[in-house]
Amino acid sequence: MNSWPAPSVTAPVVATVELPGSKSITNRALILAALADGPVQVAGTLRSRDTDLMLDGLAALGVGVAADPGDPTLVTITPAPLHGGRIDCGLAGTVMRFLPAVAALADGRVDFDGDEQARSRPLGTVLGALRELGAAVDGDALPFTVHGTGALRGGPVTIDASASSQFVSGLLLSAARFTDGVTITHQGPPVPSMPHIDMTVDMLGAAGVPVTVSAGPDGVASRWQVAPGPIRAVDTTVEPDLSNAAAFLAAAAATGGTVSVPRWPEHTTQPGAQIVDVLTRMGCTATRSADGLLTVQGPQRPAAVDLDLRAIGELTPTIAALCVVADGTSTLRGIAHLRGHETDRLAALTTEIGRIGGLCVETADGLQITGVPAGDLRPALWHSYADHRMATAGALLGLLVPGTSVQDIATTGKTLPDFPGMWAAMIGEHDR
Incomplete structure (x- = not known):
């Protein structure tokens, strides 16, 4: 190097x-826009490797992605029927942990891979949770494959999210599109980066998806419930990172x-x-x-x-x-x-x-x-x-x-x- x-x-x-714009907000906004009930404009979109990988991943699944020719940070996302494809995660945790749940809603095989360093990143928790919720997944780390059937049952699932808050966010962002929604219960050491889950919950609420959050005996959030329903198309402006x-x-x-x-x-x-x-x-x-x-x-x-x-x-x-x-x-x-x-x-x-x-x-x-x-x-x-x-x-x-x-x-x-x-x-x- x-x-x-x-x-x-x-x-x-x-x-x-x-x-430039926040990576965390950008990639959450892009997922919600891809699953919304109509086109969404995301203004102030961060254009970096992680966010471009997310845009490319959504496009590979059939989502319409169009950047304004005069302003590449103004991106229009047009939802469409999801199909199989290949997704390059690079080293982006949000791509490798948020897109598998979206892929489970696609009709077809979705292959995930990324940079060599990404193959050691923990993914078994979110992939195992998707299996419990009805998805067919081969592998527990990159490279892995999700065999989408166009729908995902959803329901209750218990996970240990102590390695990454992204395990919770990755399920919550798509949960309203699951047939039975989702109820996620965390069991294990404390979840790190809890503010990132708060960000996810806040953004879901802005898109018309309420999340019921329950605390454990220690007063810290440990259960999140989302009912099935539409994700509202809401134009978004991304804050600075x-x-x-x-x-x-x-x-x-x-x-x-x-x-x-x-x-x-x-x-x-x-x-x-x-x-x-x-x-x-x-x-x-x-x-x-x-x-x-x-x-x-x-x-x-x-x-x-x-x-x-x-x-x-x-x-x-x-x-x-x-x-x-x-x-x-x-x-x-x-x-x-x-x-x-x-x-x-x-x-x-x-x-x-x-x-x-x-x-x-x-x-x-x-x-x-x-x-x-x-x-x-x-x-x-x-x-x-x-x-x-x-x-x-x-x-x-x-x-x-x-x-x-x-x-x-x-x-x-x-x-x-x-x-x-x-x-x-x-x-x-x-x-x-």
């Missing part, structure tokens, strides 16, 4: 960064600078919004204007933190990068499930932080990172492991460690079409 010389700075970063905002806002924290993001929603179901609270705990100040401009001002040096990141595990690489240069020892907990993401993120972070001279120890459910002054770190080739969040974490540390390179920066195209260009523009190095 080619290496990318990560830009470094000698002064605080001061910038305003315009972000707040998870992708994390690395840019963290640049303010790392350099003592100021970074602003326009159109920051006042209310959102995106868990990425919690990066603001994390940065505040690390010593930043954050303000949001009446017109939605979020501004983060960094401290002289980030403060160490003790955080349970179970609900916002996707932010871990960015937060870990800041902890490398924080004042004190940080503990990041509740993220054992990150071992099953695009790569084993806990092992990858421990290795790469050590490679540049940082101090990181892997624990049973997270990381312990002892901060060092940025000047004590050494330049090295930061490996991305084909993981977009790892790549952006390397870019963040590169701001402080001249000579740092990031392997395979192109992997950031999974959720950001031009991360290197945006990063260079942020620090004013357009011609790097």
